Amino acid sequence: MKYRxxxxxYCNWSREIFKINRxxxxxxxxATIVYHEDFDELQKVIDTWKNHxxxxxxxxxxxxxxxDIDKAxxxxxxxxxxxxxxxxxxxxxxxxxxxxxxxxxxxxxxTYNNQSLLATGCYEKNDSGVTNFGKEAIYEMNRVGIVxxxxxxxxKSTFDAIEISKKPxxxxxxxxxxxHNAIRNKSNDLLKALAKSGGMLGLSLYPHHLKDGSNCxxxxxxxxxxxxxxxxxxxxxxxxxxxxxNHPDTVVEWMRNGTWAKKKNYGEGSKEKAGFPNxxxxxxxxxxxxxxxxxxxxxxxxxxxxxxxxGNNWYNFYKGIN
Amino acid sequence: MKYRxxxxxYCNWSREIFKINRxxxxxxxxATIVYHEDFDELQKVIDTWKNHxxxxxxxxxxxxxxxDIDKAxxxxxxxxxxxxxxxxxxxxxxxxxxxxxxxxxxxxxxTYNNQSLLATGCYEKNDSGVTNFGKEAIYEMNRVGIVxxxxxxxxKSTFDAIEISKKPxxxxxxxxxxxHNAIRNKSNDLLKALAKSGGMLGLSLYPHHLKDGSNCxxxxxxxxxxxxxxxxxxxxxxxxxxxxxNHPDTVVEWMRNGTWAKKKNYGEGSKEKAGFPNxxxxxxxxxxxxxxxxxxxxxxxxxxxxxxxxGNNWYNFYKGIN
Numbered sequence: 001m002k003y004r005x006x007x008x009x010y011c012n013w014s015r016e017i018f019k020i021n022r023x024x025x026x027x028x029x030x031a032t033i034v035y036h037e038d039f040d041e042l043q044k045v046i047d048t049w050k051n052h053x054x055x056x057x058x059x060x061x062x063x064x065x066x067x068d069i070d071k072a073x074x075x076x077x078x079x080x081x082x083x084x085x086x087x088x089x090x091x092x093x094x095x096x097x098x099x100x101x102x103x104x105x106x107x108x109x110x111t112y113n114n115q116s117l118l119a120t121g122c123y124e125k126n127d128s129g130v131t132n133f134g135k136e137a138i139y140e141m142n143r144v145g146i147v148x149x150x151x152x153x154x155x156k157s158t159f160d161a162i163e164i165s166k167k168p169x170x171x172x173x174x175x176x177x178x179x180h181n182a183i184r185n186k187s188n189d190l191l192k193a194l195a196k197s198g199g200m201l202g203l204s205l206y207p208h209h210l211k212d213g214s215n216c217x218x219x220x221x222x223x224x225x226x227x228x229x230x231x232x233x234x235x236x237x238x239x240x241x242x243x244x245x246n247h248p249d250t251v252v253e254w255m256r257n258g259t260w261a262k263k264k265n266y267g268e269g270s271k272e273k274a275g276f277p278n279x280x281x282x283x284x285x286x287x288x289x290x291x292x293x294x295x296x297x298x299x300x301x302x303x304x305x306x307x308x309x310x311g312n313n314w315y316n317f318y319k320g321i322n
Numbered sequence: 323m324k325y326r327x328x329x330x331x332y333c334n335w336s337r338e339i340f341k342i343n344r345x346x347x348x349x350x351x352x353a354t355i356v357y358h359e360d361f362d363e364l365q366k367v368i369d370t371w372k373n374h375x376x377x378x379x380x381x382x383x384x385x386x387x388x389x390d391i392d393k394a395x396x397x398x399x400x401x402x403x404x405x406x407x408x409x410x411x412x413x414x415x416x417x418x419x420x421x422x423x424x425x426x427x428x429x430x431x432x433t434y435n436n437q438s439l440l441a442t443g444c445y446e447k448n449d450s451g452v453t454n455f456g457k458e459a460i461y462e463m464n465r466v467g468i469v470x471x472x473x474x475x476x477x478k479s480t481f482d483a484i485e486i487s488k489k490p491x492x493x494x495x496x497x498x499x500x501x502h503n504a505i506r507n508k509s510n511d512l513l514k515a516l517a518k519s520g521g522m523l524g525l526s527l528y529p530h531h532l533k534d535g536s537n538c539x540x541x542x543x544x545x546x547x548x549x550x551x552x553x554x555x556x557x558x559x560x561x562x563x564x565x566x567x568n569h570p571d572t573v574v575e576w577m578r579n580g581t582w583a584k585k586k587n588y589g590e591g592s593k594e595k596a597g598f599p600n601x602x603x604x605x606x607x608x609x610x611x612x613x614x615x616x617x618x619x620x621x622x623x624x625x626x627x628x629x630x631x632x633g634n635n636w637y638n639f640y641k642g643i644n
Contacts, residue, residue, distance in 0.1 A: 088414060091360070092581055115437070115439060115455065117437060124453055125450075126450035126451050128442060132582070140584070259415040259416060260439070260455040262416055
């Protein structure tokens with residue numbers, strides 16, 4: 001079977017986006033539904049998603065386990081798996097982890113750039129690793145079936161999470177730093193440890209994570225994929241495009257600043273380039289998966305490997321979540 | 323002028339307690355009003371305090387600045403200054419700092435034992451120091467007039483806070499570790515840096531912070547005070563008794579565990595001694611200030627110094643808050 005999965009999107013959700021994802025043949029996506037929202041704010045977001053599911057039931061439904069990916073393929077729809085980019089919805093309460101699982105959450109980042117109650121983010125000066133509460137939270141996420149996502153976390157915290165978690169973790173959207181040394185990209189040592197533990201890396205198409213940014217070439221991306229496969233094995237690689245389509249720039253401001261500072265932080269952008277960057281021409285939206293398929297074949301991956309990277313590897317990972 | 327100030331109490335507040343504090347001639351106390359409550363939960367606690375102030379207006383009122391300590395002395399009342407033992411009421415929102423100031427908050431711990439969004443607590447394995455958000459929060463606390471309290475924080479975080487804060491910080495309730503090596507007690511180096519920056523140490527009467535616990539003698543406590551004065555100067559010393567009178571043991575459980583773990587943590591107690599420990603006989607409640615006065619004189623402090631330790635030093639510190 002050939003699955004197509006984009007394991008990280010954060011678009012300005014609309015029927016238009018859901019249609020594009022269908023045109024791209026995506027059987028499943030992991031959709032970021034919140035950044036720094038707390039539990040009450042999450043409830044409002046989930047209400048919005050209930051509307052999306054009602055109004056677009058011909059295109060999408062809420063995914064809860066790997067079997068929903070099969071169901072999606074059969075019905076020609078996209079299964080939407082909920083994820084959080086920060087742990088703020090579970091606040092300081094271990095019991096909220098089971099509650100957000102029941103509401104559909106399947107991926108949760110322990111941190112988003114800054115220090116959280118659970119671990120250290122990649123923008124902090126010092127990284128103390130997974131905290132006391134973080135350890136308890138990982139065990140609880142393991143128990144209920146929420147994947148630990150360390151895409152925006154600092155390195156020691158990520159090594160800790162790999163060691164503490166009883167199930168494989170994921171870095172749903174990042175690239176290796178050997179290719180482009182962005183703060184958020186990951187070292188070879190970390191990628192090796194991730195792969196050894198059965199974890200997954202979702203390669204990102206977000207320009208700040210790409211060599212040459214918006215001008216990154218498909219060839220360069222595919223070369224990087226080939227080198228990364230040499231480092232961590234081809235079965236631990238997938239796509240987490242980090243597509244942020246149709247959002248106003250106020251959204252990237254919220255992602256980067258939350259409510260924790262009076263001055264503005266520009267993340268991997270700058271004061272002059274504060275907004276969302278332009279996508280590379282060969283990956284304007286999920287239909288870029290077709291270009292990836294061609295590019296990965298051209299660089300030398302066989303069909304099985306290409307299908308693995310574009311979806312089957314994530315499908316196999318989903319089997320182990322619950 | 324001779325002031326008496328207990329700069330940390332967390333009692334099960336009642337008319338009985340307010341009367342005892344008056345019998346002890348306390349002109350002011352810093353009262354812990356919340357531990358791990360969030361902003362909404364804080365609002366309910368403040369409503370309870372409004373009732374206390376209405377029903378006991380002959381004994382207490384809300385203190386907002388050092389001049390309220392003079393007012394309290396003049397009127398024979400105790401000024402109550404609000405403080406938080408964790409930063410959870412300001413959640414992840416820098417703007418809530420000014421709001422809690424407006425509601426009376428004058429002291430806030432950056433952490434309570436565990437990692438917070440602002441800094442590391444003394445029970446964590448690793449201490450990454452004050453975080454990005456923590457730095458912003460300290461500047462904002464400086465601006466509005468909330469004292470940074472590091473009583474339950476880890477050492478590097480405390481050194482960071484001393485350095486970052488533009489105003490002197492406080493350790494409202496702890497003892498030196500040279501006397502009793504409890505996790506929460508403080509090293510000589512830290513106490514020296516605190517004093518050098520104009521900060522205050524409030525000596526604690528909570529048995530887990532005392533040599534020999536509940537059996538600690540007044541003489542031993544006063545000897546420790548004399549040695550601490552040699553280390554950090556007598557003007558940077560006060561009392562923060564940490565009196566937790568009349569609480570059921572469920573309260574110490576909440577203090578120690580919040581909602582972040584499914585298993586129980588016994589803090590500085592143990593499974594066999596899980597509840598509140600007994601106070602030493604010479605400090606059963608705030609009236610023990612009279613015993614402290616006698617003990618400190620006996621150990622060799624002169625009257626000025628004794629008055630400093632029992633209140634005047636805190637009074638002078640309060641002058642610098644706003």
